Amino acid sequence: MGTYIARHLQVLFATLGDLRRTPMSTINTLLIIAITLLLPCLLYVTVKSAQTLSDSWEGRPQISIFLKKEISDDTATLIFEEVKLHPSIELAEFVTPEQALAEFKVLSKGEANLEQELAFLGENPLPPSIVVMPDKASAKSEKLIALKDELSQFDGIESVRLDLDWTDRFNAMLLVFSRVAMLLSGLLALGLILIVGNTIKLLIFNRRHEIEITKLVGGTDTFVRRPFLYYGTLFGLLGSIISLGLLLGAASLVAQPLNQLAELYQSNGLIHQVTALEMLAVVLVGSLLGWLAARWSVAQHLRDIQPK
């Protein structure tokens, strides 16, 4: 066991030494890996920040129920009571035609034309209505639509208007964006494997002679491929650490103007602070991808190199 660990450490240090001996190509490779990893990280931080933003609004949609104009006040009250008792509804408020007209007048103040037209009509054209706020569980878009359909069936109800307000639209867009981000991240991970795999392939061909001789003196496949697996893992590890550095740098660059913006909207901490756990995850994923790339490359190319 001790020898086994010593052997691994020896390969690790030998590989680190090899990386140091060719600084330019090492830095090149590491930067390519870092930038490839940086893109998914940036997308993640953006999605996370946007989610924090949308959570902070805590907005809940409203449903406006317009009753038929011809129904009596009693029927209207009956409908109101029924709506109020609906299990998905937290709050319901009855708006009489008079209240609606008053509100309308306040809102359209200064617009002389509208007032003239109202006066011309002679009577109040607005129907009685109920403004409803669904409970938290029903505040999701699909449930809201179901609730809306259900309410539309009621006798005496003319129409139901659902205001999926813009927080919902924002959340829906965010969902699309995060899916696209995930897809893009998957593609970039694949790209990373190809980049590292290709680098390992070049290393294998550069060390062809050494591999042949090692096999000649009885080196097993496991022994021969070990340094290349270390190469891949180290590329991934170091590349992801550089990537984190770039990410934190980019975040601090954006944070200041973004926080100024947030202050204007009486909000705070718009940008997602990357946690230690997330950093660890990036490093682990980076190393794992590097290792996978090396495995893939080694499986493709090492078998072909046999002593002659």
Place this chain on the structure above:
Amino acid sequence: MIKLSHVSKRYPNGHEALKDVSFDLAAGEMAFLAGHSGAGKSTLFKLITRIEKPTSGQIIVDNQNLSRMRSSKVPALRREIGVIFQDHKLLFDRSVFDNVALPLIVIGLPHDEIQKRVRAALGKVGLSGKEKQYPVTLSGGEQQRVGIARAVINRPNILLADEPTGNLDEALSDEIIDIFADFNQVGVTVLIATHDLRQVERLNKRTIHLVQGQLVENAISSGKSEVE
């Protein structure tokens, strides 16, 4: 130790390197494999170390049938055989120490043990104190001896040498062949491919002749010759 029965090797280009070769080399025996270049000596070595597989026939090395050997067992076979190559096959970007140590690193020996054995092996071939040098700074004969040190470091049962005296002067050649004879003295089976008939006569050992891939065996010591 090494037993070939009706071994033939034909390359994809149609060249028949070995034709129905059979011989048996006992444990602890030393023999020369003589023949002109292209007679099939190198091919024979490649078959014994399972770098290549025969087209037909059977090869048994140390009681292992190479035809039935799985490729995962090949490294273990090669650890039992020390091979010295005509072109030395040294790593020129590694020190003499690293070159000689390679067979031990491969089996994962602890570092202090490796150091001890490398020093001993280099002492044996007369290269003490050259551990830190690089092969390019050494003469041809010294490079050949680095190759020998590497071949014997793992204390193999079998030593195969392909033209070990290829481009060395007589004194150096004698020295190197004597090193092999020394190993044979302690029980190592030795097979040396050479076209240097002077050595063959000097050591008076069994000689296997290959002529155009076919075997012609001479036992020089008794003066008789058999033709197969």
